[in-house]
Amino acid sequence: MNKKSIIISDEELLKQFCEGNTLAFENLYSRYYAKLLYFITQMLGNTENAKDILQEVFIKIVENKCKFDFNRKFSVWIYSIASNMCKNKFKHNAVVKKAANEILYTTSKIEEVNTTINEKKIAIRNAIKKLDIKHKQVFILRHSYSFSFKEIANILEISEGTVKSRMFNCIKKISEQKEIQEVK
Amino acid sequence: MDEKLLHLLETKNFSQLTANEKQFVLQIITEQEYNEQHNILLISSEIIDEDIMTIPIDKQLLYKVLKQNKITSIINYKVSLIKIAAVFLVAMVSYHIVMAHIYNSNQQEPLVVHNTDTIYKIEKVYNTDTVYLTKYKTKIVKKDCDKLIPKIAQSTFDTQISKEKFEYYKKKIAYDLQNNKTHRKGKSLSNQTNIFRDTLFPVEDNVFVGLE
Numbered sequence: 001m002n003k004k005s006i007i008i009s010d011e012e013l014l015k016q017f018c019e020g021n022t023l024a025f026e027n028l029y030s031r032y033y034a035k036l037l038y039f040i041t042q043m044l045g046n047t048e049n050a051k052d053i054l055q056e057v058f059i060k061i062v063e064n065k066c067k068f069d070f071n072r073k074f075s076v077w078i079y080s081i082a083s084n085m086c087k088n089k090f091k092h093n094a095v096v097k098k099a100a101n102e103i104l105y106t107t108s109k110i111e112e113v114n115t116t117i118n119e120k121k122i123a124i125r126n127a128i129k130k131l132d133i134k135h136k137q138v139f140i141l142r143h144s145y146s147f148s149f150k151e152i153a154n155i156l157e158i159s160e161g162t163v164k165s166r167m168f169n170c171i172k173k174i175s176e177q178k179e180i181q182e183v184k
Numbered sequence: 185m186d187e188k189l190l191h192l193l194e195t196k197n198f199s200q201l202t203a204n205e206k207q208f209v210l211q212i213i214t215e216q217e218y219n220e221q222h223n224i225l226l227i228s229s230e231i232i233d234e235d236i237m238t239i240p241i242d243k244q245l246l247y248k249v250l251k252q253n254k255i256t257s258i259i260n261y262k263v264s265l266i267k268i269a270a271v272f273l274v275a276m277v278s279y280h281i282v283m284a285h286i287y288n289s290n291q292q293e294p295l296v297v298h299n300t301d302t303i304y305k306i307e308k309v310y311n312t313d314t315v316y317l318t319k320y321k322t323k324i325v326k327k328d329c330d331k332l333i334p335k336i337a338q339s340t341f342d343t344q345i346s347k348e349k350f351e352y353y354k355k356k357i358a359y360d361l362q363n364n365k366t367h368r369k370g371k372s373l374s375n376q377t378n379i380f381r382d383t384l385f386p387v388e389d390n391v392f393v394g395l396e
Binding site: 055171172 | 193221224228229232235239241249250
């Protein structure tokens with residue numbers, strides 16, 4: 001028996017949700033919850049704040065579900081909303097300064113659970129944490145959702161050249177971290 | 185240059201690179217650095233995926249969002265009600281217009297075709313002109329003959345006619361005047377009589393002379 005799983009695109013799910021199918025939204029929510037929470041947490045450095053922002057992001061999606069241009073990619077749209085909300089949060093909070101030093105909810109959780117994880121991974125994770133926000137968001141978007149440089153540029157409202165430059169700097173900065181040097 | 189290097193770092197390790205690519209890479213970084221950065225990228229992706237995988241989905245948040253969706257739906261439903269009301273109103277108005285039309289068509293009298301034609305009204309044109317009407321005035325002068333004659337006889341005609349003739353003419357004129365005979369210049373009397381008369385009763389044309 002051949003089982004064929006039909007993958008419905010994000011855009012199609014949103015269309016169905018716009019037509020009143022709540023299950024379609026639950027599906028979208030499941031697809032994006034963890035990724036978005038990780039992204040926002042990395043930006044804000046605080047899980048509780050990140051959850052508030054995430055809720056606002058989803059509410060915005062709900063409120064504008066039928067206004068979405070279905071010729072565009074849903075993922076770019078939702079990450080753009082999340083990114084802009086993070087920016088707004090930066091403007092109103094002094095969270096930014098603390099962000100780099102705070103221990104991430106997700107990473108700490110993982111550190112607790114996966115005690116057997118190798119040293120290099122821990123070192124890289126810590127190195128990512130230490131990146132400044134501008135570089136971190138580019139790096140995460142590239143590796144969490146495999147966005148193209150153009151899509152990242154659209155999400156962050158910066159030029160494609162800046163995205164590439166930041167990405168290259170990320171790799172350089174991570175590789176220069178002491179911990180990673182020691183693990184070698 | 186960075187873009188090409190990034191692409192290679194993300195996709196291949198150093199051993200997988202072609203000769204040209206290796207040449208290109210070695211112009212920027214060493215083989216060791218390349219492999220190191222390639223590993224970092226690979227592991228980073230793994231780490232991020234693992235971290236994301238460990239995040240549990242918060243159902244409470246989903247319910248909160250869906251609650252918001254209900255509110256949004258109600259708002260949208262209100263908008264729909266307004267639309268329905270508008271459609272109903274239009275339908276009612278249309279119905280009344282149609283019904284009124286049907287009623288009027290039933291009430292119609294036999295069809296009368298009015299032929300219209302162009303009527304030209306010709307107005308009379310009156311030419312105006314100045315008309316002079318000659319109006320003759322009638323002036324009746326009545327004089328006492330007896331009183332006038334002696335004065336005139338004495339002054340004007342003493343040298344021209346005799347007393348007997350003067351008396352004769354006086355009587356004749358008096359007679360004529362009494363019998364309503366008019367005396368006009370150049371008529372009924374002899375030349376001398378005319379002169380006499382005109383002197384006695386100087387009259388203009390069309391002036392009748394009579395006794396008082």
